[in-house]
Amino acid sequence: MVSIINKHNKSWIVGDYAEAILLKQIERDAFLGQFSKKTRIYTSDHFYHALNKTVFDDEGNEKYYTLLTLKEWNNAFERLVSKGIIGAIRTPHAKTRYNANFESATAALNEEYENRHSIASLWKLLGDSWLWESVGECRSGMKESLPASDRTVSLDHNSLAYEEAVEAIDTIYKEVKEANDIDITSEEREQHLAELEASKKVLEAPQASINVLIDFVLRVVKYIADHFGKAALGELAKKVIAYITSLT
Structure with a gap:
């Protein structure tokens, strides 16, 4: 199957995010029982209206934020059609409808989860706020051209966020070490403690690679x-x- 998302994370475009969002939404709808016989019909309008949100500026004024334009949703659907993941129902004088098959969409999404640096994997790991911010950066042309796995970032040991992160790892370490109500073997406990110690060592350095921070430190504490x-x-x-x- 052709990759849905740029595996090398060098030049993500808005359309890459749109495809990941479409696949994830199809999976969610299926989980919520909104499919009939494992398929569901979508239109671009559905996503355009459903996946935008209202935000407020610093003065409290309400603004409607558009994640993606209607044209961008259309293009994303057509890209999935061209890759054989969903079907298109085209009739004269009517908007194109898209026939989504749960199994095909889920297979494509799972393929992306196998790549730790795909949009789908990072979104799953870092949450919706990362997605919204990343789409905004992508649209503004602010995305780094260097692959995330090759980037090194400085760690400000004096920042409050840094201190809270290190303190959190220390507390998690103590909890894992001393808690008697955690259902793990002694070997598993030793493994987790060793990984937490290593995670703290990474943060104690003056700088670290994004690859290590995401693939190791973040995954250790989240697991x-x-x-x-x-x-x-x-x-x-x-x-x-x-x-x-x-x-990041």
Whole structure:
């Protein structure tokens, strides 16, 4: 299958984000039971109106923010059609409708999840705020031309966000080490503790690669937060995620 998203993360365009959003929305709709016989009909208008949002400026004035234009949604649908992931229903004097198959869309999305640097993977890891900000940067031509995996960023040890991230890792470490209500073996506990120690070492350096921060540090704390079922760990992980996200 042809890759949906630029594997090398060198020149993402708005259309790449649109394709990832379309695939994810199809997956969500299927999960919510909105499909009939594993298929559903969409139009570009549906996404244009459903996936925009209202925001407020610094003075409290309401503004309607358009994530993607109607033309950009149309182009994204057509790109998925050209790759055989969804079908198109074209009739004279009517807008094109798109026939989405849940299994095909999910297969394409899962393929992207296998690449840790794809838009789909980063969106899943970093959340909706990362997506909105990234689309905005892409549209403004502010995206870095250097691949994320090759970038090195400075770590400001005096910033509040940095201090909160390091403190969060320390607290997670203590919790994993001392908690008796976590269902893990002694070997697994030692593994998690070693990974947390390594994560802190990465943050103690004056600079670090985005690749290591995302692929290792962020994934270590997020895995622990997600699998140990403790709300407190989830809140601590958010501080680490927020700091690393601010560097990307």
